[in-house]
Amino acid sequence: MKITKLALVSVIGMSSLVGTAHTTFAEVSSVGNSKGSITFVAGTGPVTPVDPTNPIEPLEPSGPTDPKDPPTGNAGSLTLDYVSSVDFGVNEISNKTETYSAKSKKPFIQVSDRRGTGEGWSVTAKASKFTNGTADSLPGAVITLKNGSVISLSTSGSPVATETIALNTDGSTASSVVSASQGNGYGTWVTRWLGPNPEVNDGALNDNVTLTIPAGSATIGNHEATITWTLTDAPGL
Numbered sequence: 001m002k003i004t005k006l007a008l009v010s011v012i013g014m015s016s017l018v019g020t021a022h023t024t025f026a027e028v029s030s031v032g033n034s035k036g037s038i039t040f041v042a043g044t045g046p047v048t049p050v051d052p053t054n055p056i057e058p059l060e061p062s063g064p065t066d067p068k069d070p071p072t073g074n075a076g077s078l079t080l081d082y083v084s085s086v087d088f089g090v091n092e093i094s095n096k097t098e099t100y101s102a103k104s105k106k107p108f109i110q111v112s113d114r115r116g117t118g119e120g121w122s123v124t125a126k127a128s129k130f131t132n133g134t135a136d137s138l139p140g141a142v143i144t145l146k147n148g149s150v151i152s153l154s155t156s157g158s159p160v161a162t163e164t165i166a167l168n169t170d171g172s173t174a175s176s177v178v179s180a181s182q183g184n185g186y187g188t189w190v191t192r193w194l195g196p197n198p199e200v201n202d203g204a205l206n207d208n209v210t211l212t213i214p215a216g217s218a219t220i221g222n223h224e225a226t227i228t229w230t231l232t233d234a235p236g237l
Helices: 001-021
Strands: 055-060 078-083 096-101 106-115 120-129 142-146 149-151 164-168 174-178 187-191 205-214 227-232
Touching: 078 227, 106 120, 106 174, 120 164, 164 174, 174 187
Parallel strands: none
Antiparallel strands: 078 106, 096 205, 106 187, 120 174, 120 227, 142 164, 142 205, 149 187
């Protein structure tokens, strides 16, 4: 009798589970579709410069190694937003050709492409003659930028920085700096030439940005040249 009762309980339990399983299925009776939509137009206003070591943050030139130049304020759908100056410090006049590394640890330029067309773009640079009140105070001087890198929050294809950029200070020779081929370079991109430990004001010089002065060219006083950076909508190669 005990065995019979146990078997009966088992059968009732199984029947209960099967009935419960059948009640979880539902038949599809009808289907409807809806859509999500958005429209974009080209950007037009100025773009805020970003930190060249951490582009998720805006540039706040309060740190001792941050560039102090103001933004360009350029507006449009393809803009050169920022260019920074470089300082080669105070040096004694030498009797031979010398190359001086920059004190500036975070020099960079910033380009924003908000056209949304993927046409590509390129940047060139040229340097004027150095002057200290005369027309050409450091004849033959050359500014060199090397080992540049590009950084962005954009997920598009990356532009390409020129490995070594030699700027002859003659005021007329333009050199390629960075370029985005067709289909690349969407969004905001920083091209930078960073020194060692760029966030730390440790006095280390930046060997990626140098100034070469030929023997017999240096004269006493302060000397300044202007670097002109030009962004065009011509795609890079």
